[in-house]
Amino acid sequence: MNNQKLGHHLIESLLSLLNNLEQGGIDIYRVMEARDEAPSFADSRDLKTAWEIIRFMDEMPGGFL
Numbered sequence: 001m002n003n004q005k006l007g008h009h010l011i012e013s014l015l016s017l018l019n020n021l022e023q024g025g026i027d028i029y030r031v032m033e034a035r036d037e038a039p040s041f042a043d044s045r046d047l048k049t050a051w052e053i054i055r056f057m058d059e060m061p062g063g064f065l
Contacts, residue, residue: 013050
């Protein structure tokens with residue numbers, strides 16, 4: 001997979017995870033404070049990877065959120 005396709009796939013996974021949170025009426029701030037593991041609806045490997053990337057980015061100065 002080339003870098004451009006990988007980047008699009010990653011962005012799609014991040015957006016899908018955020019959409020699942022929104023559709024479920026789940027506040028991402030609460031989920032992130034509650035635990036380090038992926039939410040139960042993040043059952044696919046792509047969504048778990050997206051969750052891990054969000055957690056990682058949120059630890060950076062400026063963060064994800």
